[in-house]
Amino acid sequence: MGPITTGHYLALSAALLLIGVAGVLTRRSIVVVLMSIELILNAVNINLVAFSSNAQNVRGQIFAMFIIADAVAEAAVGLGILIALFRNKETILADEVDLLKW
């Protein structure tokens, strides 16, 4: 086996993205949906870090830091919404809530 190249990282990232997207689209529990979103974000992080390494500069890594912070914020807000939703609707299943229409 050869050395681990940027292509490997990109493949891993793509895999994580697809897994995350599949989770977001298919799982009923919003908690799991949020976790899947974390996967997508981390796929992005891997991409950034991989290119940062490949390009020999630190910019990509700094962006990854931003995304980690963003993910934290997103999780906090998402879980807050989830709790509010549960209090009102007695459910955390995405397919039982259809409020996002006209």
Added chain:
Amino acid sequence: MVSALDSLWLIPLFPLIGAAVALLLATFAPGRGKALVSVLCPGTVLLSFIASVSAVAALAKEAARAHQVIFAPWLPSIGAEWGIYLDPLSAVMILIITGIGFLIHLYSVGYMAHEGGYARYFGCLNLFVFFMLLLVMANNYALLFAGWEGVGLCSYLLIGFFYRKHAAAAAGMKAFIVNRVGDAGLLLAILTTFAAFGTIRFAEVAKAPAGGASMTLLALLLFAGAAGKSAQVPLHVWLPDAMEGPTPVSALIHAATMVTAGVYLISRSSAIFSLSPDASAVVAAVGAFTAIFAATIALVQNDIKKVLAYSTISQLGYMFLALGTGAWWVAIFHLFTHAFFKALLFLGAGSVIHALDGEQDLRHMGGLKKALPVTHATMFIAAVAISGIPGLAGFFSKDAILAEAFRSGSTALYVVGLTTAGLTAFYMWRLMHLAFYGERARHASAHEGPWTMRVPLIALAAGSALAGWIGVPEQWYTPAVFRAFPLWIAPVFHQAAHAPAGTPMEWVLMGASAAVALIGVTLARYFYHHRPAMPASFEQSLKPLHGILLNKWYVDEFYERLFVSGLAKGGGRLLSHFDSGVVDGGVNGTAWLTRLSGRVSVWWDEWVVDGAITLGAYFVKLLSYPARLLQNGHLQSYALIFAMGMVALFSVYVFSR
């Protein structure tokens, strides 16, 4: 030399000052200044009388015997102005007004001593004298009309003097309203006069040739005014009710002066009446009818003042009879003598009422001759005078009227006049018998009034006895002084003071009227003295007739039905119908239309406007159906679309190379 004619304006000014002082006193210090008023108010009229006498004396010295003073224009558009006109006719009037007015003021001092509103009473009485003087001294119809309305106002105020008494207030109102009917005629007459002659000055109207407008119409309009003020049928109904006022007021206003204003007006307009024989015939007929009509009512009235009131109407009827036959000076002569004896009768009645503490019903009187010797003696003279017994004032004037009626060629007028003379004598002596003779009524305290009441009675009694002697008939061949009245006044009417010849007939007529008067007196004496039970038995056997007379021929009831309930209330009902039908109908109709248009508008809004909007919305909704299917609200379906979109974009990016 200052002639009294230069200060004519003083004559009405004096009573005006008195009225102003008394009325101000009555307004700002009620109940005070009684002594001042008692001296001032009769005093102003006395001054006015003195001024009148000197003015008339000065006038007598003038060759023209007419004096006109014009002070200022007033309403130039109808020729009205402030001016005074003094001729023998107005001279007689001002002497009557101020002379008898003064005596009645003096009498009032005693009569009203115990009544409230003393200053108000004298204020109104003085104001009346002022307006009456204005009426007779005016040099044109408009100023006469001002005085005419002024005396009407004072009459109203004094009839309603005891305003807390409902009957008095109502009587004042009635007098005012009935007079309005006549006044409307007078007002139209004034305007017609101006239209016909272009002037309303008496002196010029009298000289103007026959105008274009119908003189008969003008004369009848004037007569309407005169009939209202002088209580001629059919406008006589207010005068008996006017007896609600204090008795001296009845004497001054409703017997001696104001009610004769109509006679004055017509004799002042003699030029116009001379041009219209038809109108003169109407005046004579109405006068004759009024004379006998009122005399029949006076036969049975039980209220002493009502008897005198109907007597006044009857005597005024005589005056109109004379006016209608063109015997102008005779009418004024009767006005002159009547003023004395009728004022005296009223004052005597007032004295009786005063003595009996307000009792006015003849049936409760009797035997007052002993208790009231002065009143009895003076009233006796007045009753003789009015009855037409030869020698006293009434005989001369009434006989002159009857002679003129006979001379006019109308037997009917003469017979009516003669019959009325008999009725007059009868009802007057019925009154005398019921009040003064017969059984003594239970009025122990009856006593004569103070000297202020007795002196006017005596003065007027002298007048009643002697006033006729200045107008004795031609055929008596007396010295000219005994014919002073016709000699003095007849030139005003461009008439000869000398009656046409026909002397034997005159003596027959005179004998007839004297005989009729004596028959009346004797019958009354027979009925009420020798056979006191007879009147009652007559009443029983002639009950329907007696009822009709007692109820004054039901004229008041007729007017009540026709005008008050009929026209006024019926008119009110009609107006009410108009209101509820037409006016309310209009409002309701408008409201109905508004509601209808509202409904249409609502329908339009609901179906057309809303319909259009709903239809548009419905189309949008219909068209949006597929879009709505896409937007199902499920988070994950959106995410799927998002993902598929990303894939699609990515595919484009990848495969489009």
